[in-house]
Amino acid sequence: MSLLRVINLAASYGVSQTLFDVSLEINEGEVLALMGRNGMGKSTTVKCICRMMPSKGDLTFAGQDLHGLPSHHAARLGIGLVPEGRRCFSDLTVAENLTAAARPGEWTQNTVEALFPRLGERARQRAASLSGGEQQMLAIARALMTNPRLLILDEATEGLAPIVRQEIWAAITKLKRETDMAILLIDKSLKELAQVSDRGVILERGASVWMDEMNALSSTVSQKYLGV
Structure with a gap:
């Protein structure tokens, strides 16, 4: 069943149009990779979905039109960023960050600390004192505390040490395997995206140019739209 439906999405920053024709669809329990080179509209698409900026086109979540909703209403519908x-x-x-985002559901401080044990060890530390990797774990845990139906991860492994990146990918794989949560992933690591994602969408200059199963992504398409 379709959870998020985006068709012909368009958006602008002032007079500068950045999205022209973005289309994607995420089903319940599915992992979708949103790919493209830098500056092609991935983060802008996320902002539109989360209602952080105005947009045009068909944009529905769980059957409800998102246009006109403020961002906090979109979050309450079940979109976690x-x-x-x-x-x-x-x-x-750490504990206060989690409490601030908490909504009723299966994700609690205990369950997110089971996913990221280091957060339990640092529960009383200020977030500013954490390493970059620990802050990223906290950001993911905080989003989970909203008990979302759709979790959006925008460059969740960027700039992290390899061992921490492995921990983040392991957590994403666990979420896919053990929950019915839909996940929208933006990341530069095509290898890991291919391993965890069911389907993918590639953006080029603010438009969707490829949509298919991840195992159908050819080297030719990858080099054309994702290569340096």
Whole structure:
């Protein structure tokens, strides 16, 4: 069943149009990779889905039109965002960051600490004192505390040490395997995306240019739209 449906999405920053024709669809329990080179509209698409900027086109979540909704209403519908750059509440402790986002459901402080044990060890530390990898774990855990139906991860492994990146990918794989949550992934690591994603969408200059099963992504298409 379709959870998120995006058809012919268009958006602009002032007079500068950045999205022209973005289409994608995510089903319940599915992992979708949103791919493309830098500046092709991936993060702008996320902002539109989360209602952080106005847009045009067909944009529905769980059958409800998202246009006109403020971002906090979209979040209450079940859209959880792990933003690029983490954006933890630096002056709050780990536990306070989690409590601030908490909504009723299976994801609690205990369950997110089971996913990321280091957060339990640092529950009383201020977020600002955490390493970059720990802050990323906190950002993911904070989004899970909203008990979303759709989890969006925007460059969740960027800039992290290899061993921490492996921990993040392991957590994403566990979420796919053990929950019915839909996941929208943006990441530069095509190898890991291919391993965990069911389907993929590639953006080029603000438009969807490829949509298919991830195992159908050929080297020719990859080099044309994702290569340096």
